[in-house]
Amino acid sequence: MEVATSPSELQTAFDDFEDAEVMVEVYYQMLTLRMLSTAAVALQRQGKIEHAIGCIGDEAYVVGATLAARATDWVFPDDHAWGAAIARGMPLSTYVRHAFGPRHGGAVRHAPTDAPPAKALCVRPVGLAGAHVPQAVGAAWAAKIRGDDVATLALFGSESMATGALHDALNFAGVFRPPCVLVCRRHVDPADAGPPVADRALAYGLASATVDGTDGAAVMKVVRGAFVRARTGLGATLIEALLGARAPSVAFGVSALGACHVAPLGSRDPIDRLRDALIREARLDAATDARFTRQVRTAVEDAIASVEAAELPPASSLFDHVYARLPDHLRAQRDSNAWRK
Numbered sequence: 001m002e003v004a005t006s007p008s009e010l011q012t013a014f015d016d017f018e019d020a021e022v023m024v025e026v027y028y029q030m031l032t033l034r035m036l037s038t039a040a041v042a043l044q045r046q047g048k049i050e051h052a053i054g055c056i057g058d059e060a061y062v063v064g065a066t067l068a069a070r071a072t073d074w075v076f077p078d079d080h081a082w083g084a085a086i087a088r089g090m091p092l093s094t095y096v097r098h099a100f101g102p103r104h105g106g107a108v109r110h111a112p113t114d115a116p117p118a119k120a121l122c123v124r125p126v127g128l129a130g131a132h133v134p135q136a137v138g139a140a141w142a143a144k145i146r147g148d149d150v151a152t153l154a155l156f157g158s159e160s161m162a163t164g165a166l167h168d169a170l171n172f173a174g175v176f177r178p179p180c181v182l183v184c185r186r187h188v189d190p191a192d193a194g195p196p197v198a199d200r201a202l203a204y205g206l207a208s209a210t211v212d213g214t215d216g217a218a219v220m221k222v223v224r225g226a227f228v229r230a231r232t233g234l235g236a237t238l239i240e241a242l243l244g245a246r247a248p249s250v251a252f253g254v255s256a257l258g259a260c261h262v263a264p265l266g267s268r269d270p271i272d273r274l275r276d277a278l279i280r281e282a283r284l285d286a287a288t289d290a291r292f293t294r295q296v297r298t299a300v301e302d303a304i305a306s307v308e309a310a311e312l313p314p315a316s317s318l319f320d321h322v323y324a325r326l327p328d329h330l331r332a333q334r335d336s337n338a339w340r341k
Helices: 008-014 020-045 059-068 083-087 092-100 133-146 158-162 164-176 197-204 216-231 270-280 286-308 315-319 328-335
Strands: 074-077 152-157 180-187 207-212 237-243
Touching (some): 020 083, 020 092, 020 216, 020 270, 020 286, 059 074, 059 083, 059 152, 059 180, 059 216, 059 237, 059 270, 074 133, 083 092, 092 286, 133 152, 133 164, 158 197, 164 180, 164 197, 197 237, 216 270
Parallel strands (some): 074 152, 152 180, 180 237
């Protein structure tokens, strides 16, 4: 079995990777994810929503990897990479309604960040570290057996490397060589002396690559190269996306609608890095960038405002969509008024 321990072979197919429209789209989706994530964290701190997982600083890793897949490929994110569904076209309103709860008329029985991706071919995130990676590998193997031209992408964190689920997934991928790409984000700080995640690929018979996870273009190039390998029968690739230390807390400057500003992330801010590169290469100008910012801010604030204005569901809906037949003791409790106090 051929095993690559560097990204060089993955990049050879993309020497002419100069698609301006694609990188502008990557930037727009990264900007959308940044604003939506910071707004969600601010709303959680205001007590308007119960739960929010910020992905500030991870936008290049999430969006670059997701948009490297084809529209017919399946994406399996973890709960920190929920933005994959947004990048694949899930409406902002769907995420916001889910975060606020069932104000839109339907019961919600999942974590607020686990909004249903509907037709985006993006599996609902899971909260257990690494639990979705065997699903991604299994789905790719099923596609291989059926002869479908489909590959899968799994996004997960380095904390998953200590789980049995991920060990099983990597071992399975090394043996059956399904068409899948496994991207592991790793937040690295000066005190982190842990071994590189990509080095573990050799033990499983997998190709590997390491990429700067704050560089959207680099992430997309390497992940696309891994998809080329997968579709030509060379099997799975384990990619380590290196990120800086986790982003600082959201700085308060919160408007009535929940939009907020983000504390500076320094020289490795993926938004700033891609914006500067696009402007430097004349693929984006200041006026277009300002228009993008206005569009995204308006879309996020409108989605929040529409949900906040929606009527709250009746308290009795707590009992709906849990059992096919509500047990007698719960039916009696629902029909009484004691539980409302």
